[in-house]
Amino acid sequence: MKNINIKKAVRDSYAKVATQSNSSCCGGSSCCGSKNNQSRAGEVGKMLGYSEDQLGSVPSGSNLGLGCGNPVALGEIKKGDVVLDLGSGAGFDAFLAARKTGDSGKVIGVDFTHEMIEKAKQNAKKGGYKNVEFLFGDIESLPEEISPDSVDIIISNCVINLAPNKEKVFKEAFRVLKTGGKMYASDIVLLEELSKEQREDKNLISDCIGGAILRDDYILEMEKVGFKVKVIDEDKDISKKQYDGMPLESLKFVAIK
Numbered sequence: 265m266k267n268i269n270i271k272k273a274v275r276d277s278y279a280k281v282a283t284q285s286n287s288s289c290c291g292g293s294s295c296c297g298s299k300n301n302q303s304r305a306g307e308v309g310k311m312l313g314y315s316e317d318q319l320g321s322v323p324s325g326s327n328l329g330l331g332c333g334n335p336v337a338l339g340e341i342k343k344g345d346v347v348l349d350l351g352s353g354a355g356f357d358a359f360l361a362a363r364k365t366g367d368s369g370k371v372i373g374v375d376f377t378h379e380m381i382e383k384a385k386q387n388a389k390k391g392g393y394k395n396v397e398f399l400f401g402d403i404e405s406l407p408e409e410i411s412p413d414s415v416d417i418i419i420s421n422c423v424i425n426l427a428p429n430k431e432k433v434f435k436e437a438f439r440v441l442k443t444g445g446k447m448y449a450s451d452i453v454l455l456e457e458l459s460k461e462q463r464e465d466k467n468l469i470s471d472c473i474g475g476a477i478l479r480d481d482y483i484l485e486m487e488k489v490g491f492k493v494k495v496i497d498e499d500k501d502i503s504k505k506q507y508d509g510m511p512l513e514s515l516k517f518v519a520i521k
Contacts, residue, residue, distance in 0.1 A: 333450020
């Protein structure tokens with residue numbers, strides 16, 4: 265499957281999630297949730313480590329149950345920090361990060377689905393957030409508004425697996441982070457290789473599986489661009505809970521520039 269087709273499959277699936285409250289980008293039960301509604305999203309959120317306070321503090325409709333972890337909980341976000349959310353969706357993690365940066369800081373969300381950007385902007389207006397900005401863009405080539413060496417913290421939740429060229433994503437993250445800056449993320453990685461048929465299955469791609477790579481290769485890609493990587497946790501139970509027992513895990517890590 266060509267990269268452009270992979271991106272189209274992902275964009276089409278998540279556009280549907282953003283615009284249809286009872287649809288799902290997933291063919292089965294996955295990072296996207298088997299039912300894309302508030303009840304299901306709340307259940308997924310609790311399972312992934314979000315507190316009741318976090319789930320209740322954001323605008324309704326910003327939590328779509330699309331993640332595989334809680335990068336905001338992993339991250340050491342301080343007041344005044346500039347935070348970048350790679351694949352910000354409807355704004356859930358960006359809004360949680362904004363609570364930590366305060367008005368003296370800023371959160372920038374980047375997503376390549378127009379419908380998600382619009383939904384996030386609506387949620388930001390609904391929640392009265394003044395320190396959050398959402399930009400349309402590809403995480404393999406970040407918008408020019410994000411300058412080199414300008415970001416303190418990057419967060420990302422179950423998104424990098426969707427990018428066809430992960431090396432480009434990590435190079436871009438490294439480029440915009442300040443020296444000493446950190447990327448906190450949770451993402452789906454494989455414990456065994458997939459078949460060619462699985463790799464080319466559009467549902468598995470948008471389900472956060474078809475585009476995932478092997479765990480060790482994922483870490484190596486980060487180290488190749490200059491990151492020092494520390495694994496925080498590896499959630500193998502998520503395979504049975506959300507992925508029908510497929511050979512994968514949710515890798516939670518910090519990558520330091």
